[in-house]
Amino acid sequence: MAATESQKYLSTRGGDYGLSFETVVLKGLAADGGLFLPHEVPIAEDWQSWKDLSYKELAFKIFSLYISSSEIPPDDLKAIIDRSYSTFRADDVTPLINVEDNLYLLELFHGPSYSFKDCALQFLGNLFEYLLVRKNQGKQGKDRHHLTVVGATSGDTGSAAIYGLRGKKDVSVTILHPKDRVSPIQEAQMTTCIDRNVHNLAIRGTFDDCQDIVKALFNDPDSNKTLKLGAVNSINFSRILAQIVFYFYAYFSLARKSPSFKVGDKVRFVTPTGNFGNILAGFFATKMGLPADKLVVATNENDILHRFWTTGRYEKDPVHGCKETYSPAMDILVSSNFERLLWFLAKEHAVTTGKDDQSSKKQASADIVAWYQSLKSTGGFGPVHKDILENGRLTFESDRVSNSETVETIRSCYKQTKYILDPHTAVGITVAKRSLARTSGHIQHISLSTAHPAKFSEVVTSALKDEAGFNFEEQVLPDELKALSSKETRVTTVDNSWEAVREIVKSQTEEDLQAESSG
Numbered sequence: 001m002a003a004t005e006s007q008k009y010l011s012t013r014g015g016d017y018g019l020s021f022e023t024v025v026l027k028g029l030a031a032d033g034g035l036f037l038p039h040e041v042p043i044a045e046d047w048q049s050w051k052d053l054s055y056k057e058l059a060f061k062i063f064s065l066y067i068s069s070s071e072i073p074p075d076d077l078k079a080i081i082d083r084s085y086s087t088f089r090a091d092d093v094t095p096l097i098n099v100e101d102n103l104y105l106l107e108l109f110h111g112p113s114y115s116f117k118d119c120a121l122q123f124l125g126n127l128f129e130y131l132l133v134r135k136n137q138g139k140q141g142k143d144r145h146h147l148t149v150v151g152a153t154s155g156d157t158g159s160a161a162i163y164g165l166r167g168k169k170d171v172s173v174t175i176l177h178p179k180d181r182v183s184p185i186q187e188a189q190m191t192t193c194i195d196r197n198v199h200n201l202a203i204r205g206t207f208d209d210c211q212d213i214v215k216a217l218f219n220d221p222d223s224n225k226t227l228k229l230g231a232v233n234s235i236n237f238s239r240i241l242a243q244i245v246f247y248f249y250a251y252f253s254l255a256r257k258s259p260s261f262k263v264g265d266k267v268r269f270v271t272p273t274g275n276f277g278n279i280l281a282g283f284f285a286t287k288m289g290l291p292a293d294k295l296v297v298a299t300n301e302n303d304i305l306h307r308f309w310t311t312g313r314y315e316k317d318p319v320h321g322c323k324e325t326y327s328p329a330m331d332i333l334v335s336s337n338f339e340r341l342l343w344f345l346a347k348e349h350a351v352t353t354g355k356d357d358q359s360s361k362k363q364a365s366a367d368i369v370a371w372y373q374s375l376k377s378t379g380g381f382g383p384v385h386k387d388i389l390e391n392g393r394l395t396f397e398s399d400r401v402s403n404s405e406t407v408e409t410i411r412s413c414y415k416q417t418k419y420i421l422d423p424h425t426a427v428g429i430t431v432a433k434r435s436l437a438r439t440s441g442h443i444q445h446i447s448l449s450t451a452h453p454a455k456f457s458e459v460v461t462s463a464l465k466d467e468a469g470f471n472f473e474e475q476v477l478p479d480e481l482k483a484l485s486s487k488e489t490r491v492t493t494v495d496n497s498w499e500a501v502r503e504i505v506k507s508q509t510e511e512d513l514q515a516e517s518s519g
């Protein structure tokens with residue numbers, strides 16, 4: 001069957017149209033610097049009939065709307081989904097937990113690395129392998145398309161990427177982390193993966209140094225000539241796609257759990273946000289037809305998104321830069337996926353001025369190019385047209401949470417319910433409680449829980465140390481994570497030099513290729 005409009009992809013900056021899903025997954029970022037989007041978001045006419053599907057069945061329904069069966073046959077797609085979500089510790093993959101009246105938590109941390117990023121990266125790892133093995137059928141040695149994934153991490157992304165790619169054919173993965181600057185658990189999660197194709201580099205430098213090294217490699221002609229570099233950061237569209245499932249699954253779980261909630265009713269989602277990936281998936285879900293009263297953006301003190309929804313201006317914080325907070329996976333200066341939402345809002349605005357679909361898309365890309373030029377040269381843009389902001393506010397609300405409020409929420413939630421929140425989830429719950437108060441308890445809220453509290457032991461322990469009987473090792477730390485400290489590790493310490501990293505990546509890839517050819 002020919003691909004539908006929702007199964008063909010374009011770049012937000014207008015340089016590409018009509019791309020296949022495979023191209024989008026393997027490239028990650030468009031050549032013009034834009035991000036990939038489907039030509040259209042598919043309307044799920046029959047979404048209500050998905051009510052009793054399992055997580056995997058639901059994922060299949062949703063993914064099929066974005067991936068043509070001529071690209072990935074249905075049985076293959078089912079097998080990829082099955083492999084990706086069989087690694088989760090919870091039978092229902094993402095359980096929904098009742099916290100208090102009208103407030104539910106969607107636990108997204110039951111994957112191998114204990115953060116929500118597994119839900120997308122397990123899928124991406126299996127997709128990479130499927131697409132590469134197919135490309136390489138009958139090819140030998142140098143003719144094989146071998147993907148070298150290089151990424152920088154301050155913790156969560158690295159371990160999720162490693163767990164997603166370990167042992168996969170035709171892929172090598174090198175993750176750079178700042179030496180002695182990631183938490184001991186996160187470091188152990190990465191360095192105890194001793195699979196042949198996994199390479200951990202501890203850089204003598206900061207997280208920013210690691211990111212600069214990765215950028216330098218992607219811009220380096222020599223690296224691009226000898227390696228096929230791949231990225232796993234949150235700009236890969238397949239990661240957004242995987243996360244759409246959360247919102248539908250949470251919604252149907254709520255309908256099963258809450259007698260007063262019927263399929264068709266509106267719910268509020270609250271999502272702790274950094275790069276705007278997870279909550280953008282919520283936006284896709286609403287465009288597909290899921291009834292949401294609002295999607296609430298929850299930021300920490302790095303609040304560029306909250307400031308946008310308040311003022312219509314998108315601007316790096318000129319005074320503070322990027323702050324180090326208690327929820328480090330949300331410490332960002334700009335949110336890369338926000339470009340995707342802005343494209344939709346600009347396009348919808350162009351339609352209201354009488355332009356047809358084709359010219360509205362062109363206008364949206366022109367707006368994006370101008371805005372991002374201004375962001376680059378002056379550190380910000382806007383305010384955007386008031387109709388654009390108003391249209392966005394029909395779907396989105398936002399709020400900001402400080403470090404002290406984060407700790408207070410971990411403490412008060414424990415006192416009331418004995419449930420232990422990680423600091424990112426606590427940002428979400430703080431925002432959800434304020435939203436509950438604003439809506440006078442008339443609307444059910446689902447807040448997304450993005451990490452297991454064991455990953456952020458320092459903040460959790462300092463929040464709860466005075467609570468009677470609290471014991472981190474016993475109450476929080478899972479056996480599997482306790483066992484990490486006695487496992488064999490492999491890591492190479494490297495100076496802060498991108499040329500040094502390049503030589504290591506080249507020789508590691510060469511070794512992986514040879515090992516693979518000799519079986």
Ligand SMILES: *Cc1c(COP(=O)(O)O)cnc(C)c1O
Nearest residue numbers: 156274275276277278329450451
């Ligand atoms: C990555 C991450 C986030 C932020 O998600 P985005 O998709 O970038 O908005 C929030 N919490 C945790 C624990 C994370 O690892």
